[in-house]
Amino acid sequence: GQQVMQIPQYQHVQEGEDFTTYCNSSTTLSNIQWYKQRPGGHPVFLIQLVKSGEVKKQKRLTFQFGEAKKNSSLHITATQTTDVGTYFCAGSAYGGSQGNLIFGKGTKLSVKP
Amino acid sequence: NAGVTQTPKFRILKIGQSMTLQCTQDMNHNYMYWYRQDPGMGLKLIYYSVGAGITDKGEVPNGYNVSRSTTEDFPLRLELAAPSQTSVYFCASRPILAGRYQETQYFGPGTRLLVL
Structure with a gap:
């Protein structure tokens, strides 16, 4: 079945450093979405990408x-x-199936002040 | 709008007990979903519904049942709780069409379930 792999699983950075997480699908996607989940919280939608080669920016966040x-x-x-x-x-x-989403396992980001 | 609400927030069950996790949305969304999230893992789809009276299995349906008698409510039933069902359960919904974000899902706050 369809799989979505995400790396790295964890990333620890110093405040001010950059961070990147990568997502790979075993099949061609109609669209990809990104969600953020704060500790103890629920996933919150960030952005959806639909077009091949699409790049979107939200302040300090860049999605490709x-x-x-x-x-x-x-x-x-x-x-x-x-x-x-x-x-x-x-x-x-x-x-x-009905536009259902397959989620990656996520990348947990910690930031040291 | 309250969005997607879930009750209870936390529950401890004994092995073999049953319970219903409640999910309600007030956005008139047709699609509703139940996911479970185990520590360090992503979200796995348990069941979903495309409208009142219509439900279908997701990736991990065993041990669960659902019903969808109204657009607003999508309860998840655990009949014989097992330790493997210890997890955080999220309900989500989405409309059929939402402009550019046709498949964006809106999540509830989750129910944390511990089976001992």
């Missing part, structure tokens, strides 16, 4: 969708303590 629509990345510039949490990618396959 690969040309083949099978991989994606999230890059955070100059991390802050408020960036702490787990970042999940979630893909929806073409012809997938």
Whole structure:
């Protein structure tokens, strides 16, 4: 079945350093979404990428969708303590069951002040 | 709008007990989902529903049952609780169409379940 792999599993950074998490799908995706989950919280939608090669920015966050629509990345510039949490990618396959999302296992980011 | 609400927030069950996790959304969303999240793991889909009266299995349905009698409510039933069902359970919903974000899911706060 469809799988979404996400690396790294953990990332510890010093405040001010950059951070990147990568997401790879075993199948071509119709779209990919990114969610953030704060410790003890629930996943919160960040962004959706739909087009091949698409790049979107939200302040210090940059999201990319690969040309083949099978991989994606999230890059955070100059991390802050408020960036702490787990970042999940979630893909929806073409012809997938009712547009259901397959979630990666997430990258847990910790930021040392 | 309250969004997606879940009750209870936390529950301890003994092996073999049963319980229902409640989920309600007030956004008139057609699609609703139940996920479980184990420590260090992503979200795994248990069941989903595309509208009142229609439910279907996800990736990990064994040991669970659902019903969808109204658009708003999507309860998850555990009949014979087992330690393997210790997890955090999230309910989510989405509309059929939401402009650019057609498949964005809105999550509830979660129910933390411990089976001993």
